[in-house]
Amino acid sequence: MTAGRIPDDRAVRWGVLATGGIAERFTSDVRDLPGAEVVAVASRREASAKEFADRFGIPRAYGEWAALVADEEVDVVYVATPHSAHRAAAGLALAAGKPVLCEKAFTLNAREARELVSLARERGVFLMEAMWTYCNPVVLRLAELVRDGAIGEIRTVQADFGLQGPFPAEHRLRDPALGGGAVLDLGVYPVSFAHLLLGEPDRVQADALLSPEGVDLNTGMLLGWESGATALLSCSITAGTPATATVTGTTGRIDVPSGFFHADRFVLRRNGSEPEEITAGPEATLHGLQYEAAEVARCLRAGATESPLVPLDGTLAVMRTLDAVRERIGVRYPVDLEG
Template sequence: MTAGQVAQDRAVRWGVVATGGIAARFTADVLEMADAEVVAVASRSDAAAKEFAGRFGIPRAYGEWAALVADEEVDVVYVATPHSAHRAAAGLALAAGKPVLCEKAFTLNAREAGELVSLARDRGLFLMEAMWMYCNPVIRRMVELVRDGAIGDIRTVQADFGLQGPFAADHRLRDPALGGGAVLDLGVYPVSFAQLLLGEPDRVQAEALLSPEGVDLNTGMLLGWDSGATALLTCSVTAGTPVTAAVTGTAGRIEVPAGFFHPERFVLHRDGAEPEEFTAASGLHGMQHEAAEVMRCLRAGEPESPLVPLDGTLAVMRTLDAVRDRIGVRFPVDA
């Protein structure tokens, strides 16, 4: 068996790092899966780890990350910390020989992302960004149709993700040291959506409203490709946007409704034809799609997922770096 590979005939045993809302959602979804277990949780606080473990019936709770990654009964580590701690938490797990699923934004910048990818590849360990959108069966069906030429050549992509706010000055979204701002927290979704369809852009432009702390509150991005395609993307922590997406080509368009990053349907408009609605039933829901892909890879001995390839994650991080460069947002780790 390869490093981190899991036998086909037993459940995959997860360890969860962090105890916040996204960790709770992931844990609840995984616990519904017949071929998975959550056997350990870690926090920087004993009390937080024990409370989370009690809430979900997890057998072991650790007040430090190092104890969880050293647990021999943990097959794979899910990193659900704020993205400012992703490099440290995922790096600790990889150094201990554990495969990792790491939340998005993957890291604070492309340099940190490259360090994690190099560490995983050097050790032959599985690593994947938790970009659940890429594993969603509706999104996968949409990509298939686009690649089969259903709307012709792509000309424009539009996507938005905005929250109403306001967020207080001491909130993590306002703190540069924690990777605050709209771009990393929300903009990662529109950028990932566009790059799923078009790859890394050849040109990046951006404008933003910045907070007194120096993070972006409202950002517009214009990405360009040598093919002639463009993407107009927005993210905000001061305005609740529709959170929709659309792809227009030379022969039609696709519209993805609110919650475009985890849709249940989309509508295909072909020139000269009635609109077609597409859904995709898989028997899974929520974050189970990404968990299932991780477990499939672990059982197959695959160090990377073809649905969420590491090179694609690195490309998205380079674009996010370029956006922050254009709008003048820098984090302490960028120095």
């Protein structure tokens, strides 16, 4: 049997590493996903792990990460820690031979991302960024229409994601050591959306309002491609934005309403034709994280070590763009000085 392969006749058994809000939403979705179950959870505090396990009916709770990755009944580890801990958590699981689904932003910088990807490829172990947008069927349909020329050649992509705040100085979003700021926490979504449609940009420009701690509070990004396409993107932890996206081509436009990164519908406007609304199916009533979990299961059952929907080379490209944005706006994390 190929390393990491899961037999078709049994459920994929998940171990959840961390107990925050995103871990709760993921666990809730996986519980309702056919052929999947959560069998273990780990936190740095055993009490937190036990409370989480009790709430979701999970058989085992661990007060250390190493115990989770050593659990022989865990097929795949979902890393749901803040991104400042992704390198350590995902690296621990990969070194133990456990497949990993790692939350985004994938790591704090491109160097850490390269280290994880290299480790996974050297060990032949599955690794995927939890970019749920790339597994969303509505977004996939949007990308397919764009590739098929439904709106001609792309000229502009616009997308935003901002939270109202304010976040106090002691919050993790204000801490450089924890990868604070808007770019990694929120900007990863509009940047990834532009990458999905246009690939890695040839030019990156950015401007930002920085906090006294040196993290970005409000950032605007302008990406450019040799094709002539541009992307105007923004992220903020001081202003609530509509979180919409628009893709404009030479023969039409696609509008995605609020929550573009987990879209349940969009409107296709072809020049000279009536608008067409494309919507999701009834399964969209879950949080939307079931799609990435299903893609991981599909890959593991096939014995694959990478997902074609969320390829590792694409994750590395996004991290390079995020690094370039931070360089332009002058945001440095302590980890950037390492290596």
